[in-house]
Amino acid sequence: MTLLVYTANRVSDGVVVFLAEDDGWLEIPRPSGVIRGADMEMRMKAVAEAAEEAAIVVSPYPIEVTDEGGEIRPVSLRERIRAYGPSIHPEFAKQWPIADKGY
Amino acid sequence: MPLLKDGKRVADPWVHVADEVAVPATGAVIVGLKRWRHERASLLKRGDPVGVRLKSMHTASDVADDLDHLGVVALALPVFTDGRAYTNARRLRERHGYRGEIRAIGNVLPDQYLFMLRCGFDAFEVRAGDTEKDWDKAVQAISVFYQPAADGRESALSLRHRTPGA
Amino acid sequence: MYQYDELDQRLVDERVEQFRDQVARRLAGEITEDEFKPLRLMNGLYLQLHAYMLRIGIPYGMLSSVQLRKLAQITRKYDRGYGHFTTRQCLQLNWPKLSETPDILAELAEVQMHAIQTSGNSFRNVTADQYAGAATDEIEDSRIWAEIIRQWSTLHPEFSFLPRKFKIAVTGSPHDRAAVRFHDIGIVIHKAPDGEVGFEILVGGGLGRTPMIGQTIRAFLPKKHLLSYLEALLRIYNLMGRRDNKYKARIKILVFELGIEELQTLVEDEWNRNKDGPLALPQAEIDRITRQFSAPPWQTPASAPNQPVGAVHAFENPAFEDWERVNVAEHKQPGYAIVNLSLKALDRVPGDLTAAEMDAVADLADRFSFGEIRASHEQNLVFAHVRQDDLLPLWRSLGVLGLSTPNLNMISDIICCPGLDYCALASARSIPVAQRISMRFQDIKRQHNIGELRLKISGCVNACGHHHAGHIGILGVDRQGEEFYQITLGGNAGENASIGKIIGPAFASADVVDAVEAIVATYLAIREVGETFLEAYRRVGAAPFKQRLYPEPNHAVA
Ligand code: SF4
Numbered sequence: 001m002t003l004l005v006y007t008a009n010r011v012s013d014g015v016v017v018f019l020a021e022d023d024g025w026l027e028i029p030r031p032s033g034v035i036r037g038a039d040m041e042m043r044m045k046a047v048a049e050a051a052e053e054a055a056i057v058v059s060p061y062p063i064e065v066t067d068e069g070g071e072i073r074p075v076s077l078r079e080r081i082r083a084y085g086p087s088i089h090p091e092f093a094k095q096w097p098i099a100d101k102g103y
Numbered sequence: 104m105p106l107l108k109d110g111k112r113v114a115d116p117w118v119h120v121a122d123e124v125a126v127p128a129t130g131a132v133i134v135g136l137k138r139w140r141h142e143r144a145s146l147l148k149r150g151d152p153v154g155v156r157l158k159s160m161h162t163a164s165d166v167a168d169d170l171d172h173l174g175v176v177a178l179a180l181p182v183f184t185d186g187r188a189y190t191n192a193r194r195l196r197e198r199h200g201y202r203g204e205i206r207a208i209g210n211v212l213p214d215q216y217l218f219m220l221r222c223g224f225d226a227f228e229v230r231a232g233d234t235e236k237d238w239d240k241a242v243q244a245i246s247v248f249y250q251p252a253a254d255g256r257e258s259a260l261s262l263r264h265r266t267p268g269a
Numbered sequence: 270m271y272q273y274d275e276l277d278q279r280l281v282d283e284r285v286e287q288f289r290d291q292v293a294r295r296l297a298g299e300i301t302e303d304e305f306k307p308l309r310l311m312n313g314l315y316l317q318l319h320a321y322m323l324r325i326g327i328p329y330g331m332l333s334s335v336q337l338r339k340l341a342q343i344t345r346k347y348d349r350g351y352g353h354f355t356t357r358q359c360l361q362l363n364w365p366k367l368s369e370t371p372d373i374l375a376e377l378a379e380v381q382m383h384a385i386q387t388s389g390n391s392f393r394n395v396t397a398d399q400y401a402g403a404a405t406d407e408i409e410d411s412r413i414w415a416e417i418i419r420q421w422s423t424l425h426p427e428f429s430f431l432p433r434k435f436k437i438a439v440t441g442s443p444h445d446r447a448a449v450r451f452h453d454i455g456i457v458i459h460k461a462p463d464g465e466v467g468f469e470i471l472v473g474g475g476l477g478r479t480p481m482i483g484q485t486i487r488a489f490l491p492k493k494h495l496l497s498y499l500e501a502l503l504r505i506y507n508l509m510g511r512r513d514n515k516y517k518a519r520i521k522i523l524v525f526e527l528g529i530e531e532l533q534t535l536v537e538d539e540w541n542r543n544k545d546g547p548l549a550l551p552q553a554e555i556d557r558i559t560r561q562f563s564a565p566p567w568q569t570p571a572s573a574p575n576q577p578v579g580a581v582h583a584f585e586n587p588a589f590e591d592w593e594r595v596n597v598a599e600h601k602q603p604g605y606a607i608v609n610l611s612l613k614a615l616d617r618v619p620g621d622l623t624a625a626e627m628d629a630v631a632d633l634a635d636r637f638s639f640g641e642i643r644a645s646h647e648q649n650l651v652f653a654h655v656r657q658d659d660l661l662p663l664w665r666s667l668g669v670l671g672l673s674t675p676n677l678n679m680i681s682d683i684i685c686c687p688g689l690d691y692c693a694l695a696s697a698r699s700i701p702v703a704q705r706i707s708m709r710f711q712d713i714k715r716q717h718n719i720g721e722l723r724l725k726i727s728g729c730v731n732a733c734g735h736h737h738a739g740h741i742g743i744l745g746v747d748r749q750g751e752e753f754y755q756i757t758l759g760g761n762a763g764e765n766a767s768i769g770k771i772i773g774p775a776f777a778s779a780d781v782v783d784a785v786e787a788i789v790a791t792y793l794a795i796r797e798v799g800e801t802f803l804e805a806y807r808r809v810g811a812a813p814f815k816q817r818l819y820p821e822p823n824h825a826v827a
Contacts (some may be wrong), residue, residue: 055298186430
């Protein structure tokens with residue numbers, strides 16, 4: 001089954017954020033943001049659209065992820081770079097040492 | 104559409120007549136270019152003022168020979184990023200010497216008022232919520248102009264090289 | 270260099286406040302992203318993969334040390350302590366907050382800088398020769414004309430919503446260092462047989478999806494008509510340029526569809542009506558701008574002894590000699606030299622400079638080059654006026670900063686766009702490819718043996734890395750989520766401009782450096798004495814390179 005998480009850029013500073021079920025927009029994708037079932041999908045979509053309307057985030061969209069024991073990893077290279085930071089600046093990495101996991 | 108003229112919301116004496124609607128017997132009307140071309144004689148016979156609406160792909164030369172008869176030339180901006188109307192307005196003013204009203208219609212936004220004013224527009228069909236205050240803010244935002252244009256505002260070039268006493 | 274007068278300053282200050290208001294409306298949710306986007310783009314503010322990106326204009330690449338220090342301070346205070354020099358001689362900040370961009374712009378305005386029209390469908394930063402005012406072959410200083418164009422094209426009321434972006438470059442030398450043939454309008458300063466100086470106007474060049482070389486629309490234009498002619502040309506483009514398809518909206522497509530003669534007729538007709546109007550340049554204005562680009566107070570040849578480049582201190586130090594041969598160019602003033610600062614050392618991101626380096630470069634510019642710095646479209650920096658007897662101490666100081674790699678125009682002097690590490694439009698990464706190629710060719714002796722070889726990398730078809738104009742061009746493509754790289758050969762940006770030709774199927778990321786290596790090996794095997802890569806390629810064509818890169822499959826088995 002394809003796992004999806006909503007992502008966007010925050011309006012105030014442009015930073016990449018991911019929607020989590022109870023915590024709103026976080027800089028790191030959380031298991032609670034992974035969409036499970038049609039109900040949740042509609043709910044998250046509505047939350048995302050409302051956040052766009054309220055000028056909290058820009059152009060939210062769902063991305064495909066994998067859940068590796070609670071570690072949520074985007075599937076596409078573009079989304080991995082968005083999630084972790086530029087591959088040439090490991091010192092900016094938001095989550096884990098890129099050297100360990102690569103892109 | 105509310106009309107802004109000289110920075111004031113004014114009652115619009117003109118009525119837009121859509122292409123498929125009959126022209127009313129009296130009153131000032133703005134019609135499409137095609138109708139103007141086909142019904143020119145009867146439109147002039149009415150005795151009331153006539154204006155023409157140009158789409159953005161039309162050019163000033165499409166009405167150049169008729170300008171003496173036209174009280175308004177309305178230039179459409181289907182989207183505000185379609186910049187052809189700016190050139191058409193300048194050509195109407197500067198090449199053809201048109202002194203009647205040049206009206207902006209379509210996607211007319213405050214952030215563009217000043218550019219339009221400079222190109223010779225003097226009437227603006229604006230969005231319902233756009234106020235005289237928006238107008239004032241927009242046209243006062245910038246007071247230095249590098250380019251001579253159709254509005255007579257003095258360019259930086261001319262300010263810098265004014266002959267003293269001239 | 271050009272100093273703002275009260276009018277220039279007021280315009281920039283007012284523009285900052287106008288943008289501050291637009292940002293406030295966005296942050297308050299009064300306008301949507303769709304409404305805000307064109308407004309922010311008119312002020313050089315993008316939204317990229319990780320954050321906003323602010324592109325600061327550096328008109329014709331000229332910076333004072335004061336400005337460079339301000340840029341350093343801005344990157345420290347509002348960003349992550351570095352900036353990226355682009356192929357339009359601009360500086361990009363990769364991490365500004367939207368809420369702070371008005372403050373950044375206000376600080377820039379304090380040092381006579383701005384980000385007006387560094388994006389959007391209007392005139393972009395006007396570029397010029399980075400050796401202007403110093404080159405030996407210069408007819409006239411291109412910066413004078415680039416500044417005149419900068420002013421005319423700033424907030425132009427008629428041309429702020431062109432069909433597409435519009436790039437203008439000027440060269441005052443016949444040897445074109447500004448890639449003018451790949452611009453919407455390229456301007457070449459000429460001297461007529463009677464001694465009058467004027468312009469050749471080229472139109473319709475460009476890179477992107479449909480690379481084209483500019484064609485001459487006017488062989489000679491008298492100086493005072495420059496702006497009236499440009500206005501006529503832009504007017505025809507504004508009316509006739511395609512607006513139905515963004516990929517066909519650049520003026521190069523109009524030139525292609527109409528033909529240069531037809532366009533010329535239309536422009537001449539428009540121009541003849543207006544040429545003696547208010548845009549005709551008064552001599553007083555030309556003089557006013559020219560004065561601001563007058564030569565710095567060079568010392569007399571007696572106090573700055575003229576020694577042919579290559580002869581100074583060479584005996585002392587072969588590394589210095591390498592640097593001087595490769596990175597230092599001849600200056601028109603006896604006793605002086607032009608020094609290129611390479612931003613392409615092994616471990617660098619091409620075109621990036623940290624805040625500390627900016628400060629250090631500003632200090633060196635004060636000491637060695639009259640406090641001025643230029644950015645080149647090749648993403649390097651230039652000290653235009655260095656005394657020849659200062660070359661050795663300057664070289665030592667640059668060495669400490671890691672800015673003295675003697676690789677100008679060599680294979681590791683790579684033009685490289687930000688690619689998928691930053692850019693929202695990218696198909697693949699480009700910086701890591703540049704770094705891997707630099708690593709592979711790190712032996713500087715080997716680079717010097719290979720000689721001039723301009724390698725340019727773009728992360729997508731938009732071609733910001735000028736790959737079409739590279740002797741070797743590399744274009745990142747996305748193959749079902751995998752990074753692949755298409756290679757073109759034979760492009761060139763100078764006065765003998767050419768567009769590179771695709772050599773064959775794209776290479777996987779892991780194979781692309783080997784492919785470059787194979788191309789270089791082929792060149793070394795076929796070159797004749799003294800022949801550069803480009804000359805060799807032009808002589809033999811693609812065949813030997815193809816053979817080496819794509820050996821015939823063995824059909825015997827089948
Ligand atoms: S070439 Fe493509 S990837 Fe590179 S900076 Fe331009 S748009 Fe981005």
